[in-house]
Amino acid sequence: MTTAVATPLAERMRAVVGPANVLSSPSDLLVYECDGFTIEKNQPDIVVFPTSTEQIVAIVKACHELGVPFVPRGAGTSLAGGCLPIGGGVMIALTRMKRILEVNYRDRYAIIEPGVVNLWLTNHLKPRGYHFAPDPSSQGACTIGGNVATNSGGPHTLKYGVTVNHVLGVELVLPDGQVVPTGGPVEDMPGYDLTGVIVGSEGTFGVASKVWVRITRNPEAYRTLLGVFETVDDATNTISDIIGAGIIPGALEMLDSLILQAVEAAFHFGFPLDAGAVLIMEVDGLDAGLDQDAERIIEIAKKNHAREVRKANTEAERLLLWKSRKQAFGAVGRLAPSYCTQDGVVPRTKLPAVLKFIQHVGVKYALKIANVFHAGDGNIHPILLFDERDPDQVKRVLSASNEILDECIRLGGSVTGEHGIGVEKIDFMPKLFAPDDLAMMLRLRNAFNPDGRCSPRKMLPTAGACIEQSKAGRHAAM
Amino acid sequence: MSATTCVLDGFGPLDVARPGSVNELGDLIRAATALYPFGGKTQMGLGNAPTRPGVAVDLRGLAEVIDFPARDMTITVEAGMTLERLRGILEPENLRLPIDVPESTRATLGGVLAANVSGARRYGYGTLRDYVIGISALNDEGNVFKAGGRVVKNVAGYDLCKLLVGSLGTLGIITQVTLKLRPLAEQQALICLPSDAAQLEAILTSLSDSRTRPVCIEVLNRSAANCVFGQAALKAPAAPWIVLVGYEGNGDAVSWQVQQLVKEVGAHFGLQARIDFTTHSLCCALTEYASTAACALTFRASLPPSRTAAFCLQADRDAPQSAVRAHGGNGIVHGHWPGDLTKEQAASILTTWRERAAQVRGSVIVQRCAHPWKQSLDVWGPPTNDIRLMREVKAKFDPRSIFNPGRFVDGI
Numbered sequence A: 001m002t003t004a005v006a007t008p009l010a011e012r013m014r015a016v017v018g019p020a021n022v023l024s025s026p027s028d029l030l031v032y033e034c035d036g037f038t039i040e041k042n043q044p045d046i047v048v049f050p051t052s053t054e055q056i057v058a059i060v061k062a063c064h065e066l067g068v069p070f071v072p073r074g075a076g077t078s079l080a081g082g083c084l085p086i087g088g089g090v091m092i093a094l095t096r097m098k099r100i101l102e103v104n105y106r107d108r109y110a111i112i113e114p115g116v117v118n119l120w121l122t123n124h125l126k127p128r129g130y131h132f133a134p135d136p137s138s139q140g141a142c143t144i145g146g147n148v149a150t151n152s153g154g155p156h157t158l159k160y161g162v163t164v165n166h167v168l169g170v171e172l173v174l175p176d177g178q179v180v181p182t183g184g185p186v187e188d189m190p191g192y193d194l195t196g197v198i199v200g201s202e203g204t205f206g207v208a209s210k211v212w213v214r215i216t217r218n219p220e221a222y223r224t225l226l227g228v229f230e231t232v233d234d235a236t237n238t239i240s241d242i243i244g245a246g247i248i249p250g251a252l253e254m255l256d257s258l259i260l261q262a263v264e265a266a267f268h269f270g271f272p273l274d275a276g277a278v279l280i281m282e283v284d285g286l287d288a289g290l291d292q293d294a295e296r297i298i299e300i301a302k303k304n305h306a307r308e309v310r311k312a313n314t315e316a317e318r319l320l321l322w323k324s325r326k327q328a329f330g331a332v333g334r335l336a337p338s339y340c341t342q343d344g345v346v347p348r349t350k351l352p353a354v355l356k357f358i359q360h361v362g363v364k365y366a367l368k369i370a371n372v373f374h375a376g377d378g379n380i381h382p383i384l385l386f387d388e389r390d391p392d393q394v395k396r397v398l399s400a401s402n403e404i405l406d407e408c409i410r411l412g413g414s415v416t417g418e419h420g421i422g423v424e425k426i427d428f429m430p431k432l433f434a435p436d437d438l439a440m441m442l443r444l445r446n447a448f449n450p451d452g453r454c455s456p457r458k459m460l461p462t463a464g465a466c467i468e469q470s471k472a473g474r475h476a477a478m
Numbered sequence B: 001m002s003a004t005t006c007v008l009d010g011f012g013p014l015d016v017a018r019p020g021s022v023n024e025l026g027d028l029i030r031a032a033t034a035l036y037p038f039g040g041k042t043q044m045g046l047g048n049a050p051t052r053p054g055v056a057v058d059l060r061g062l063a064e065v066i067d068f069p070a071r072d073m074t075i076t077v078e079a080g081m082t083l084e085r086l087r088g089i090l091e092p093e094n095l096r097l098p099i100d101v102p103e104s105t106r107a108t109l110g111g112v113l114a115a116n117v118s119g120a121r122r123y124g125y126g127t128l129r130d131y132v133i134g135i136s137a138l139n140d141e142g143n144v145f146k147a148g149g150r151v152v153k154n155v156a157g158y159d160l161c162k163l164l165v166g167s168l169g170t171l172g173i174i175t176q177v178t179l180k181l182r183p184l185a186e187q188q189a190l191i192c193l194p195s196d197a198a199q200l201e202a203i204l205t206s207l208s209d210s211r212t213r214p215v216c217i218e219v220l221n222r223s224a225a226n227c228v229f230g231q232a233a234l235k236a237p238a239a240p241w242i243v244l245v246g247y248e249g250n251g252d253a254v255s256w257q258v259q260q261l262v263k264e265v266g267a268h269f270g271l272q273a274r275i276d277f278t279t280h281s282l283c284c285a286l287t288e289y290a291s292t293a294a295c296a297l298t299f300r301a302s303l304p305p306s307r308t309a310a311f312c313l314q315a316d317r318d319a320p321q322s323a324v325r326a327h328g329g330n331g332i333v334h335g336h337w338p339g340d341l342t343k344e345q346a347a348s349i350l351t352t353w354r355e356r357a358a359q360v361r362g363s364v365i366v367q368r369c370a371h372p373w374k375q376s377l378d379v380w381g382p383p384t385n386d387i388r389l390m391r392e393v394k395a396k397f398d399p400r401s402i403f404n405p406g407r408f409v410d411g412i
Ligand SMILES: Cc1cc2nc3c(=O)[nH]c(=O)nc-3n(C[C@H](O)[C@H](O)[C@H](O)COP(=O)(O)OP(=O)(O)OC[C@H]3O[C@@H](n4cnc5c(N)ncnc54)[C@H](O)[C@@H]3O)c2cc1C
Pocket: A035, A036, A071, A072, A073, A074, A075, A076, A077, A078, A079, A081, A082, A083, A094, A114, A135, A136, A137, A138, A141, A142, A143, A144, A145, A146, A147, A148, A149, A150, A151, A152, A153, A154, A155, A202, A203, A204, A206, A207, A208, A209, A329, A330, A418, A419, A455
């Protein structure tokens, strides 16, 4: 333990949450200088761990009075730098607010504190046959508060939707300390859908101190198929044809040959190492009707020259397949010392084009790029392999990423399907949106966060407009 | 641009403008003191009556298809397009927007979005907010702004789509929309469960726990059932309450569910099943019902689903002449009267409904009523706890308060 810092800010915070819920020594703060996006780093002046809405209110009020910025943080798995404390200030870590407050199965909702880990909720609901539908690959670590802020997706969002489709209401602590409940378990309350815009606001509207989420019944059964293809084109044509046939699978995930090698080395599932691409195709729902869908999928895959289509015959096989998919990012560690996971979206039918482009970018910048992604949604995740000790490689990775994202825009897509803009992609916002679009988004932010004290310099670019207040950039070293 | 006049929700006459392009609409906005956008006028009765003189804007001139990449299962269209025309474009590609919209030959997308129209199948498919993935609108300066995009998954920027859906045209004028689509269902079934009052909650609970996965659970009291079945040229089963349970999916899944439901509840309650094409007339009647003359006065309550049955039963008991209809799985109850109530009776029922809804943290709005009554019937009811923030959003988006001034919650 290093010594705690005694500043007026630190004293105020200790008074609010107690000394045990404050970190202020430089070595303790090191962990909080970045999240899953490690290119930019900055330490907060202090990290506080509130345990109640009242404490959050007291914290943001103190920030208001002292004129220091604050940033909410969940598990810190953001890949876009959403938790980067720009200008220092107070980091409000929600991980000690982790109670599931109420579960109502009849009315299909749960009320949770923001620090509840995604998978805990699903595990909690499991005995009764329910789950929380958004299932990001990071679900064992990320918090639902973080999911709400980033509007997380996951492999099963093709059929079930993303976080916003499963959030009924939010209790939000505004930057001035007002506590505003929006929405709730009752549908169609009159007024604007504020919940709908709070979800996905990346922590720039205030701190979510409580969340009402919809809970979903588990599918009764699954048919999980693994299609092995010689080429990426055949795999993507299969995807279009399945959906064109009126089947909405629970998941349609693609893995290319490079990622297969890593995953196979880690999990020994028995993936074919010489395949051009494999598709994990899962239909779920009632047992009745699934065989009909599965048969048609096999037919479609065969028509598109699938080398073989395997069925996961047991639940254990299915789980291993999903483990291989969800921990694919981790397995990449075997291929290179560092990697950068990109996140872009194209219309589903443009997948062959964008994958070819990625290949070409890999050659151009002499980088290995692996692909494992939510193919059914057109949501690509190229993983750029490199060694961060080599500055030239870092430069090449950034240029390659930018080219890929520009191509997504050119193909009519977006620069992020689920990881968010954060600080990482802020420069793409003017490419994706016109000044008038951004101006309206700024108007919305100003309704929630007029002084820009809450998570400054995220999401919207500052250039040109008289955005964010200038104080935010100042370190609160008082 | 030909301009006549019209009366909107009892207010007028207002000059009507018919912009044929987004630029013309922009000019109108810049010159306006108050604008009342409309499409097919199917939802113009929703909200407080206008009080400020201004211009009514007919948006049906903006009705082009912008882009329809069918294999991506999205479509981008202008907001003045009718739902019927949209259906005609989607169906040949085996696609649909699974929202039940009454009067679809008149109703335009813009109006349906602004009023957030939904129907029976929202239980299975959700509401418009789940399907709008991109939006363009004109702001108070007459400039186009957009949000979202044309891909089904996208988290770039604040999701203004959510804000505009259900905003009753008070934040800007929606000109263009990108929708995520669904395949048409291979097969449909509707099962009719007659019930008495005592069994109603048990049926709804058992449906909530059923192994089957309904796409709709509609509750109808005697008068509502007579109306709906009558419209479908069918005879309603003789029971005080009817629950209609809908299934959609591939053939195997639908027939299994019908059999399963028979197993689960049939033994207790007795039921009638309609499969495939025979469901059509009843489905249509369910959708259209809300717009019939029988619904001249309509209250809509939002409740926790578990309170639906009790609320329906009380409503029926208090005013047996009312037609009570609920989306049972969503906790949304509609009370309809053909218009033979006095204003005082209506006000007293509304008060009772609001008291009961408030006890379970729900709300009640007046969805339709004769416009003179709006002075005494509080259309939106007491504002929710986030009203200050809503006002703030309105002030930022529409500082001159020109878009449908006064018509939305708390006089926004
Ligand atoms: C290996 C790996 C796999 C991943 N897979 C996926 C995936 O499949 N799908 C996907 O969508 N994402 C994925 N992610 C990204 C990330 O996990 C998600 O964005 C997740 O929702 C972040 O949750 P968190 O608790 O870690 O939030 P943090 O990283 O702590 O915060 C994320 C953002 O939310 C804000 N925030 C956090 N809590 C609150 C709150 N209570 N109130 C207001 N704002 C708040 C923060 O300020 C920040 O802007 C992955 C990340 C990793 C590392």
